[in-house]
Amino acid sequence: MPEWYDALPGRDLSLSSRWATDEFREELRAWCESWVGPVVDMEQHKLRAWATVWRLRTADGRRWFAKQNCPGQQVEVPLMEALSRLAPQRVVPVTAARDGFLLTPDQGPVFYETAGDDLENWVRLARDAALLQRELVPHHRELLATGMTELTPQQAPAYAAARIEQYAVLDPGDSRRLEPVVADRLRAHLPVVRRWAEQVAALGLPLTLNHNDLHENNVFDVDGRLRFFDFGDSLMTEPLGVLLVPLNILGEKLGADADDRRLWRVVDAALEVWTDLAPAAELRAALPAALQLGRLGRVESWVRCQPSQNDEQLAEWGPVAVAWLATLDADPPVTT
Secondary structure, three states: OOOOOOOOOOOOOOOHHHHHHHHHHHHHHHHHHHHHHHEEEEEEEEOOOEEEEEEEEEOOOOOOEEEEEEEHHHHHHHHHHHHHHHHOOOOOOOEEOOOEEEEEOOOOEHHHHOOOOOOOHHHHHHHHHHHHHHHHHHHHHHHHHOOEEEEEOOOHHHHHHHHHHHHHHHOOOOOOOOHHHHHHHHHHHHHHHHHHHOOOOOOOOOOOOEOOOOOOOOOEEEEEEEOOOOOOOOOOOOHHHHHHHHHHHHHHHHOOOOOOOOHHHHHHHHHHHHHHOOHHHHHHHHHHHHHHHHHHHHHHHHHHHHHHOHHHHHHOOOHHHHHHHHHHOOOOOOOO
């Protein structure tokens, strides 16, 4: 039976050129006004190949963010609608999520601006993200119904093998191409990926939401509670791999080695949420393998963004998927 990752998605139309037009601006304005009333100010906050975000102000003085993703990341719209119902205290409130657009109220400065580099804030970030994951475990089917992609530990070796071959056969000169020497190195590493998958699967943890781009710029601190947003990269996976991105960022900020106690302080805050399902020692032992499998989630988020990139954008961003793939044999950010 074919798997969803048996082929790379085909090229699609780039939306970023349209997102820069007056026509799109007025279409977005009309859609927003249908939900929140007259818009008196609009500013394009972000324009990327994969998404555009606008900051709005309505006549009553309130401020909003409006977003549209590329087709490969459109799952964020129904996903945010679901999350706002299933875990309303842990995600940014949603005013409207339909017609390919997402509208949310401005929540003020992002967590990075209010929390800085204090280690305890990273501890809080990791724990609250894990609590969101745990809260969503009973809603697995409803999350999948939004169109989310499920990547299980058992699928990981086949997924890795498929993406290696798909990128390796691209024409020389294609920015997405996996160079032969790297492809050979990764093929030789696949038995290790299988061992990782077996170790992580043996924990028996449930599949749940993996934000897949978890860091302090994708969360607000609102009245003492963290509210997460920017779920366009999300997948359904085992829960521990979500720590890959925050540990990479924090390790670089701190200049920390893989056995640094400060990193493990952050890790343990997240693992504690799952210790009723697996012993803490087993969770700790399997974490490096889970983090390595988490690299495949980062590959997939870039696979989804590539179809909507024009040639110029592919020249810049096309190599990112294989760059993440090539880290499969790199050291994990923490080791036991």
